[in-house]
Amino acid sequence: MCYSINCFLIKDSMFELVSSGTITSAKGFLAGATHSGIKTEDELDLAILYSELPCAAAGVFTTNRVKSAPVILSQKRLSRGQAQAIVVNSGCANACLGQQGIADASEMASLTAKKLEIGAADVLVASTGIIGIPLPMDCIRSGIERIKLHQNGGHDFARAIMTTDTKPKEIAIKVDAQRSEFIIGGVAKGAGMVHPNLATMLCFITTDALVKADFLQSSLQRAVNASFNMISIDGDTSPSDSVFLLANGLAGNETLGFDNGKAFQEALNEVCIYLAQSMVRDGEGATKLIEVTVEGAIKQTQARQAARAIASSTLVKTAIHGNEPNWGRIVVALGQSGAEIVEGKLDVYLNNTCVMRQGCPTSFGQEEMRAALSASDNALIRVCLNLGNGKATAWGCDLSEEYVTINSEYTT
Amino acid sequence: MCYSINCFLIKDSMFELVSSGTITSAKGFLAGATHSGIKTEDELDLAILYSELPCAAAGVFTTNRVKSAPVILSQKRLSRGQAQAIVVNSGCANACLGQQGIADASEMASLTAKKLEIGAADVLVASTGIIGIPLPMDCIRSGIERIKLHQNGGHDFARAIMTTDTKPKEIAIKVDAQRSEFIIGGVAKGAGMVHPNLATMLCFITTDALVKADFLQSSLQRAVNASFNMISIDGDTSPSDSVFLLANGLAGNETLGFDNGKAFQEALNEVCIYLAQSMVRDGEGATKLIEVTVEGAIKQTQARQAARAIASSTLVKTAIHGNEPNWGRIVVALGQSGAEIVEGKLDVYLNNTCVMRQGCPTSFGQEEMRAALSASDNALIRVCLNLGNGKATAWGCDLSEEYVTINSEYTT
Numbered sequence: 001m002c003y004s005i006n007c008f009l010i011k012d013s014m015f016e017l018v019s020s021g022t023i024t025s026a027k028g029f030l031a032g033a034t035h036s037g038i039k040t041e042d043e044l045d046l047a048i049l050y051s052e053l054p055c056a057a058a059g060v061f062t063t064n065r066v067k068s069a070p071v072i073l074s075q076k077r078l079s080r081g082q083a084q085a086i087v088v089n090s091g092c093a094n095a096c097l098g099q100q101g102i103a104d105a106s107e108m109a110s111l112t113a114k115k116l117e118i119g120a121a122d123v124l125v126a127s128t129g130i131i132g133i134p135l136p137m138d139c140i141r142s143g144i145e146r147i148k149l150h151q152n153g154g155h156d157f158a159r160a161i162m163t164t165d166t167k168p169k170e171i172a173i174k175v176d177a178q179r180s181e182f183i184i185g186g187v188a189k190g191a192g193m194v195h196p197n198l199a200t201m202l203c204f205i206t207t208d209a210l211v212k213a214d215f216l217q218s219s220l221q222r223a224v225n226a227s228f229n230m231i232s233i234d235g236d237t238s239p240s241d242s243v244f245l246l247a248n249g250l251a252g253n254e255t256l257g258f259d260n261g262k263a264f265q266e267a268l269n270e271v272c273i274y275l276a277q278s279m280v281r282d283g284e285g286a287t288k289l290i291e292v293t294v295e296g297a298i299k300q301t302q303a304r305q306a307a308r309a310i311a312s313s314t315l316v317k318t319a320i321h322g323n324e325p326n327w328g329r330i331v332v333a334l335g336q337s338g339a340e341i342v343e344g345k346l347d348v349y350l351n352n353t354c355v356m357r358q359g360c361p362t363s364f365g366q367e368e369m370r371a372a373l374s375a376s377d378n379a380l381i382r383v384c385l386n387l388g389n390g391k392a393t394a395w396g397c398d399l400s401e402e403y404v405t406i407n408s409e410y411t412t
Numbered sequence: 413m414c415y416s417i418n419c420f421l422i423k424d425s426m427f428e429l430v431s432s433g434t435i436t437s438a439k440g441f442l443a444g445a446t447h448s449g450i451k452t453e454d455e456l457d458l459a460i461l462y463s464e465l466p467c468a469a470a471g472v473f474t475t476n477r478v479k480s481a482p483v484i485l486s487q488k489r490l491s492r493g494q495a496q497a498i499v500v501n502s503g504c505a506n507a508c509l510g511q512q513g514i515a516d517a518s519e520m521a522s523l524t525a526k527k528l529e530i531g532a533a534d535v536l537v538a539s540t541g542i543i544g545i546p547l548p549m550d551c552i553r554s555g556i557e558r559i560k561l562h563q564n565g566g567h568d569f570a571r572a573i574m575t576t577d578t579k580p581k582e583i584a585i586k587v588d589a590q591r592s593e594f595i596i597g598g599v600a601k602g603a604g605m606v607h608p609n610l611a612t613m614l615c616f617i618t619t620d621a622l623v624k625a626d627f628l629q630s631s632l633q634r635a636v637n638a639s640f641n642m643i644s645i646d647g648d649t650s651p652s653d654s655v656f657l658l659a660n661g662l663a664g665n666e667t668l669g670f671d672n673g674k675a676f677q678e679a680l681n682e683v684c685i686y687l688a689q690s691m692v693r694d695g696e697g698a699t700k701l702i703e704v705t706v707e708g709a710i711k712q713t714q715a716r717q718a719a720r721a722i723a724s725s726t727l728v729k730t731a732i733h734g735n736e737p738n739w740g741r742i743v744v745a746l747g748q749s750g751a752e753i754v755e756g757k758l759d760v761y762l763n764n765t766c767v768m769r770q771g772c773p774t775s776f777g778q779e780e781m782r783a784a785l786s787a788s789d790n791a792l793i794r795v796c797l798n799l800g801n802g803k804a805t806a807w808g809c810d811l812s813e814e815y816v817t818i819n820s821e822y823t824t
Contacts, residue, residue, distance in 0.1 A: 063748070065746075065753050065755075066743055066746070095740070096740060096773065098755075098756065098771055131740030131743070238744060239744060239747060327544070328507070331508055332543070332650060334477075334478070335477040336475070339477075340477070343510075344510065359508065359510055
């Protein structure tokens, strides 16, 4: 499996990457975008995603106790497990604005429902951008009117949600399951994830598979746990973070649920992991993807804690940027992760070379390791706690510039 | 009360700042340091602190599950509540070295005990520097022999423990309590506390007060909670972090305990807060001290969580560096701190100006606020949750350079 930005995954014969895949790759989904005027430059900043049929719908939202108006509204509407469209803007988060924010988010949905001739309750809303500034509703009103929906509109949608992103993030996978074929596509925005980065992440996923609503919500939560929640530490979220999943059933497959949804879950995980990794790679000044796998933890939750702590450690990030095999920083980040460890049982691997065995440094070749780290834009860290069966993988990017200059010259 | 680096505290008539105060300001304490050769340049890197009488002794150590050999050794010896000397080196942390590390730390203590003609069990050890490299014991052996103890040796001791620090950190306070006078002095090392900074912090505190051992340990833990634990987030510690407190009783005061130790506790808090703030001010590229007070939390623990989360938020730090009154970042950091909040009850003050009232932004003067932030090297953030009586203060520094360039140009 390969996740570099131009080289995609084909996990096994069951999955196939859709060429130029996006959220309108699955049957029956249309999208469109416009420059409404929220952003000052002539960039796309308002977009609509629409399904020809009402969808089973699921969502996972920010754990921040401060929630934007669109999050409050969408979370409430998703309790029905159904939606048919999503309207989204960038440039203004519509957060920290009290009742005005709720009224504006609600009007955005109503205008979209009217345009699409569907019920307002079937429209979800998302916003990303500046906090505490009211939405310029004149721009939103005329913008929604102007948007034209296309079968290939996913690419414009992906551009319209960008803020600090340097490139759009899109993917679609065709799944050839036992008795049916279906497509899962996704787009996302969000860059950085330098801890503690509060840049909003938004993700929109569509599928033409027929999926039961309860399984849909559960599978989305699982996929988010294995992807977006592994590129940042717990609770490290903006008021606007949202992941949406719409399933319209147009693929004509046997209804998927907990008993027959394995391929769906795996494909959904792949889509989310790909999009999460794309966010990490788009981090400010990032040059390397750091993949941290922790094995042998007492529990899986502890493996997750430990992997995230290492991947989000500023000093690990700076060491990797400087191609320094500074295993001490890995061990220290592990030690403060909260995961149970026994120092004398600890093995640590950097790019598959053992740098610490049973709690003591090995005599690995420092120069060879530096050369290997320099030569690749991926750094692999593997930590074996040798205490149990808990295993998890997290991703981070390196950290460059002045902060590195200071931290990579002093070895701790 | 004023904590800028050259302008010290006189809280009320009870406390008086000792001129050029340090750990040898209290009666009966001697110290000395040498260049042993651990550091390559001709810098002090090995030091001894000694009391003419055995002391009641207390210690607070790292919460990292990876602990350096000196921490393991000192923690064990302090279970007796007694010590008479501390030997410390910089340049090598003696961490992640298994049994070899324990043996070396133990030998350091024994050599010091022999030199001072006291029991080895009465000698504590601390080390700070590179992880995973064995202590150069030849340097340590000849160095300990060479060290000469002086009544004014605290200043050399303070220099000998420095690593990334740009200046030594020392203070002493004379306390005029009801029936006695005593002095509390302290030195510390540690710079940065840029989250998640793993630079070791060491702190050594001496007093000639006569203090019961159980109260001594309890008062040190309280002082650490109000100071060093409020400049970083929970668990964000290196394997070597240690705070030591020795009390030799030479002031001849009435024995201090839980019933009559209030002035002692307050003075100890001041010493620790001063040293903690000095560390923050010595942060990499730091230009401002950020003081965050959270009031009205349901519990004090939640106020502590919230204050720390705001003070350690990278985006708050960058905003303050850019003199941007970006209250949105404060609210977002608060929202993910885990503290209970009700958005509609939230008031936020920046340098005593209300920037958010009842969850909505006020129309404060952005330009005046920018000018006020620019003019001062202190930034005050006050958050009123208006839910209960929990209150806490935390400190952080601003964050400069390239990371700021990226983050301060985009308002989230």
